[in-house]
Amino acid sequence: MNAPNRFELFVLDDGEKPVEVTEDTKIPNAATFKIVKQDHTLANMLRAQVLSMPQVLFAGYKVPHPLHPYFVLKIQTDGSITPQAILEQACTKLIATLSTLEAKFKREFSFKDAEGAVPEDPYGGTGQAWGTGKDYLDF
Numbered sequence: 522m523n524a525p526n527r528f529e530l531f532v533l534d535d536g537e538k539p540v541e542v543t544e545d546t547k548i549p550n551a552a553t554f555k556i557v558k559q560d561h562t563l564a565n566m567l568r569a570q571v572l573s574m575p576q577v578l579f580a581g582y583k584v585p586h587p588l589h590p591y592f593v594l595k596i597q598t599d600g601s602i603t604p605q606a607i608l609e610q611a612c613t614k615l616i617a618t619l620s621t622l623e624a625k626f627k628r629e630f631s632f633k634d635a636e637g638a639v640p641e642d643p644y645g646g647t648g649q650a651w652g653t654g655k656d657y658l659d660f
Contacts, residue, residue: 523588530590531558542605551579551597552604560584564592570611570618576602 533539537557545551556563564582571580571594579597596604 533558548597550600554594555591557591566615567611570615571596571607574607577607
């Protein structure tokens with residue numbers, strides 16, 4: 522089988538850096554970031570967050586091969602700020618956004634626990650066909 526071991530997709534090797542930065546010599550105010558042991562999930566979130574900033578002229582990513590667990594993110598700015606600083610700001614904002622989402626998610630589930638079991642089947646059925654008790658999918 523060609524697929525690598527699962528742990529190789531997210532565990533850094535000894536001495537392996539999670540991010541490699543390469544300044545672009547042909548395009549002004551641009552840099553390429555190689556982020557290892559990550560995939561489309563983080564790449565797309567970072568790209569979208571970077572593109573939401575007004576100083577960014579271009580941001581895009583690619584995953585060169587599905588069996589190699591890294592992606593390449595390219596950022597070009599207008600020159601008022603470096604691509605490295607933009608990426609740091611994007612990561613900070615993304616962490617804050619995900620923390621807010623986590624807090625809202627936990628808050629909603631705490632309301633569900635406080636209300637008790639749902640009296641009727643939210644899926645329109647009669648009774649509990651899949652089992653008994655509360656299910657985490659019942660909202």
